[in-house]
Amino acid sequence: MGQTFKKIHASSTGKFDGNSDKIPQWIRANGGQYSKDVSEKITHLITTKEAFKNDVEAIRKAKRFKNIKIVSFDWLEDSLLSKNRRPKREKKYLWHNILKNERKRNNKKGNDREEQKMNGENGKKRADKPENEDPFRKKRKGVKAGTAVSRYHLYTDKEARVTYSATLARFMLMRNSRERYVVKVYESNKEPHVYATHLEYSRIGKQQSELLTPLKADRDTAVKAFKTLFWDKTGIDWEERLDGVFPSSKTDVDGNLLPPHEGWFNYENPGGLISSFLREEVVEAPGDSSMIGKQGHPLDSQGERYESNQDEEGETSVT
Template identity: 30%
Template sequence: MAKTSAVPPADKIFAGKVFVLQGDFGRFPRTHLNIARLIARHGGRVDSTVTDRTTLLVTTIEEFNKRTPAIEKAISLGKARCRIVQWEYVEDSIFTKNGKPRVISVNFHEIQSVLKRQNRLSEAKAIYKKTFIKDANSMKGLADPGLHHVYVDTTAFKYLVVLTRLTKVDQKTRVEKYTLLLFESNASPYTYTVGAKFNRPGTATTYIKEYMVPATFDVAFRQFRKFFKIKTGIEWDCRLDGVGGGEEVFTYMPPARGEPRGVMPKDWREPVVGKPGGGADGERGGA
C-alpha cells in the first residue's frame, strides 16, 4: 500500500514549509511581521531570502512582474521545490468558514495560475466587447443595445441574415443588400421585434421599422419569415435546400455545414451535393 503524507494538526498546517515574503501586501494588519507570526503560529518558518530550502514564496502580481532576484531564484527552483503564491493562500488556509485551519492546495493561488486566469478573462472581455460593438453597429437605427439584442436560438444561430442581389445600372453592376434582424429584449418577460436595413451604393441606408413593435416570439418570428419570403421568394424552412426564388429576388447565403444555421423542421435532411435535382425535391442525405 502506498504511503501517504500525514495531514498536520490544525495548528501546524504549515509544518515543514519554509516561506519567504516579498512585496507590499497592503494596509495593516497585512505587514510582513504579522504574516510571519501567523505562519509561525501554524507550524511554518519564514526566512528573509529565497534559498534552496524555500518551499513557498508569498508575493504579489506586481512584485512578480518586476522579476526581482528573489522571484527569479524561486522560478529557477522549479514548481516541484518552490511555489510562488499570493497572500490569499495563507489567508484561506488559516481563516476558514468553520474557524478550523486546514491544508489547501496552492494551485488556485499560485501566481502563474492567477495570471493565466486573468489573461483568459481579458481575452473573453475583448471578444465580448468586439461582439457587442459589432451587434450594436448592426442594430444602429433600429434597436437600442441597452434594451435589445439580436436573438440567438438553441442551435447558437444568430438571427441576423443578409440578403443580396446584383443589379445593373448604366452598364454598372451594383450590390443591393437587406439586413434582416430578429431582436429579443434584454429584460424579462421577453418581447421580440423585427427590423431590417436596406443598403444600395450611392444612397443612404433605409431603416424598415414596420414590425418594430414588441410582440411574442411567435408573432415576431412569423413577421421575420414573411419578410424573408417576400424578398427571397422562398420559405424560411427551405433556406438550406439550395433552391432559388427567381432572377429579381434577393439571395440568402446560409452558413456552411457544421456552423449554426438555425432550427430546421424535424423531418428535414441535408441535400446531397452533386445529385441531380438535389434541391428541395431532390434526393437527400442524412443531416
C-alpha cells in the first residue's frame, strides 16, 4: 500500500452513514495517522455538516488550532479515489467555504425570485429557463425533457451496426455504491445531419451532465469525442470493448503496479453486466442479473454487491 497520506494526521467527528469506523482504516492504510481526540498535532478534521454547524467540542478545539483544516468527507473520498491517491487541495472541501457558497447560492435564488416578480410573466419565463440548460437531460417526473430531445436521436452507424451509447461504472467502497458515466452521440432528425456528444455523471448525492461537443458538430468530431472519453475512463479502445482486453495497469506513487482493473471505469454491456475483470470472483444470483464479487480489495476485505446498470427510463446502451 502506498504512503500518500504520510503527512496527514486526521481525526473525525459526526455520523458518516456507516463509514465512521472505516475512516481510520483508510487513512492508516495509505500511510497516514489517525487520532480520536483533536490536538495541535492534527492536520485535518473530517466532519459532517451537522457537526460543524452545531459546533460540537471537537469543532471548537479544531478552530483554536489554526493549522487544522476542517473538511467534509468528500475530501477523503475524492483523495482516495483519485488516480494517485494523494490528498486533494482542501479549499473547496473546507466547511467554511462550502457553507459560504451555499449562502451565496441561496441569496442569488432569492434575488432571482424578486427580479422574476418585477418583470412579470415574461420575466418568469426567462427565469425558468437557465442559460446553461442541458439540452439532453433526462425527462423526470415534474420536469420537462431537454430542449434538444425532440430534435435528435441516438446515432447508429448502420454499416457497422453500432449505436454510440456507453455506460461506464466504477465501484465506490466508501459509499457502498457506484459512480457512473453515460456517454452518447446524438444525430439530428433533420438533414443535413449534425451531431453532438453528451456525457452524464452520477453517484449518490451528485449528478451532472455536459456536452463534449457543440450541438452542431460534424459526425467525425462527435464520434472522436465519444471514443476519447471511453478510452480515458476505461483504458481500452471502443473497438476492443467486447474482446476481453485488459487496460494497462496503473502504478501507485511508489511505482508498484496495481491490478489491471484498479482506478479504471468498466464498460457495461447491454445486459447490464460489469466487465468480469472488475472482480476476482463472481456469483450470479438466481433469477437476477445482479452479481456479487470483488473480494480482497486493498482497502476493504468485504465483498460488495453490483447492481445492474439500467437507466431510470429502462434504457440500456446498444452495441
